[in-house]
Amino acid sequence: MPIVSIIIGVILLLILMMVLKLNAFISLIIASLIVGILEGMSPAEAMTSVQNGLGSSLGSLTMVIIFGAVLGKLMTDSGGAQRIATTMLNAFGHKRVQLASVITAGVVGIALFFETGVVVLIPLVFTIAAAAGVPILYIGIPVITALITMHGFVPPHPGPTAIAEVFGASIGQTLIWGVLIAIPAIIVAGPLFTKMFKKEDLEVEIPKGLFNPKTFEEHEMPSFTTSIITAILPVILIAIKSIVELAAPESAIRPFTDFVGTASTALLISVIIAMFTFGLNRGKSMKEVMNSFAEATAGIALILLIIAGGGAFKQVLIDSGIDQYIAGLMEDTTLSPIILVWVIGAVLRVALGSATVAGMTAAGIAAPIVAVTGASPELMTLAAGAGSVGFSHVNDAGFWIVKEYFNMSMGKTFKTWTVLTSIISVIGLIGVLILDMFI
Template identity: 40%
Template sequence: MHTHVLIAQGQAAVAGDRLVPAALVGIALIVVLITFLKVNPFLSLTVGSLAVAAVAGLPMADAIESFSNGFGATAAGVGILIALGAMFGKLLADSGGADEIVDTIVGRSSPRTLPWAMGVVGALIGLPMFFEIGLVLLMPVIFLVARRSGLSLVRVGIPALAGLSVMHGLVPPHPGPLVAVDALKADLGLTLGLGVLVAIPTLIISGPVLARYAARWVDAPAPEMYETRPAAEGQRRPGFPVTLATVLLPVVLMMGRAVADILAPETHPVRAVLDFLGTPLVALFIAVVVAMFTLGRGAGMDRQALAKSVEQALPPIAGILLIVSAGGGFKQTLVDTGIGKLVADWVQNSGLSVLLLAWLVAVLIRLATGSATVATVTASGILAPLVGSLDAGRTSLLVLAIGAGSVFFSHVNDAGFWLVKEYFGLSVGQTVRSWSLMETVLSVCGLLLTLALSAFL
């Protein structure tokens, strides 16, 4: 393996003048395939990886090995976590736990505080779920809240969408940040803690605060076809405290590990226990097992219903797993051709902030492909060689800068753009003035707060 990397680096050094064109050709090809030819991102990333290697002068046998190694390493590092997160999210939805969180928080809010409550609901629901799943789950609730309160659909909906999106970009154990954590070998607990610090004010600004103004620019009444969804006969929900505790369990375990690593001596037995429990795979596995009892059994689900819920969680994420893993293959190809090292050397000599560069790279790929996931994995690959010169804190901030850039200005090449447009009944222009604006504000706030934190680390 080491011999292969050395060979690849040697070949890249000989063809150094071809490295930048290789990277540009590869990324441009991915953009064209995804955006214009509507080729699946998995296939596009695979073709892009081979194109990078070909232009850089890397033999095809080595290129395939690089891509396969990166694909396998990413699938092993992130794939299990995505699968466990999907199982947890499905149990939360099927048990009625998600509805319980929504109804409890919204039921205790006044019309004035409803947008703030919806931001909290979006964040809680968004933590274990993919954006599209969380959006589908929340839409009927957003409609009902808007109708009952008399508030604009945008006034209520934008904070909830901001909650979903800020989790998607900044806070592990959501799969998006986990990809960057794995690629950059960042400390997960530290990244989680810093991510929460950045996410809270970012959510406030891009959610409830922005919604006050966006609602003036975009008039979107809630559809009248949505009514309260009655519970099935004999069905019960898990209680709110139990549901909330279950949702936050993996976060608490990972935070406990981070705190123990800071405060406890390396040989202390408590630290050893917390290090084990706070390992992402262990924390999420524990959360899924606990959810089977607190959420599944708490809702009266029998063994057959539990098995069905967990089983149905996996097919929808097959495509996501392939895309994320192919992104890892693309990253490894960039590393093995030496392109990443070339970028790292350029950054070190340019005086440009590493965090700002990471954000800009992610923004450009996001604008070009419309995919936050593709932006995250590609930017992580390009910036990976810089990690050796950064401490743990800066590496975690690099993850957050990439995450913030990956959600910048959603537009017509993003599936999320069309989901929001159709659900809210908006025109393209209205969607840009509400949803796209929210994503942009969220991205810029995330960057500014990350840069502010860097002054203290």
């Protein structure tokens, strides 16, 4: 029975990752093969399906993930991220330091992966908190909230982009709706959440020896205008494509905007420009720029593998006919597909830890529902992302990154990080459901 095969596959995935501590990529491949065989495919057919899934997933996403990582690395190495942060803080002043920090993290978070954003911004959090005379977590909680929310909801980050590919969603529309949902999630889980703590609860000691950040001098950094435009250029290009697509579908410029607004093209253009604005124009040699490129790509290999493994799982579900079975089950159900995919993503997130694995697996299971129910692929993408970003605990690398960088106890990490990711997840679901009433 197909549903039994899926349950067995998910349970096997949990055992391999949680009990045997196998790498997520290996676990996904094994689980995919087992599900295929259980559904009557020969081992050779199951392997062919896995290989096809690997290729189809990476084919559309490799450039997005690589160029996104490179753009973030160039921005970091040039001092562009520091320029954005310091300029925003000077503009808003100490009284609005928390708001300035949230906006900075949101903007920087468009171009940086969560882990990279933490490394770049946490030293600035310490500096900002000391200068403003406020507890470190008063600034730190909103900053990490903005970073993880952008990472989970907004393309061209790899998670939401990969999920959008599975559902066949428009990247541009997903980006626009994702930003709309991210804003209230960041406000509630960030600045408002910090008000629930006493001042002393937000105090932590800066960990010694954990950081060796480069502090750029004024003359070493690119201008604020250059930094901010380069950082958000991919979003601008993708948004333009979506706006033209919706407002003027027959326009003569549509072929051009369709090209430059595709995620891969937008990021390629942005990286080429960043090579100048963050590199050559700052006195760096091409060799130094390419060193940043190499370092960035080395850090995202595992992300590529996990996304590929999720694609393999999805392909087995399609080739074995399980997707049609799931679609048949949904024909007469009254359960909201948005809530269903959110629940699947949330359960897998709690069990597996990896938001990417949880989101991709949930999308693979729920993808057939879109055609049957007429659910919006973009909202299904955001619902899967919302489910997969929440409820972080000890099996999530992000939990330990936040714990160590803020030098918190286990208990305090649960009270802050775990709770704020859960708030983001729930607010995200509510936002998707509200949008579903109007779209």
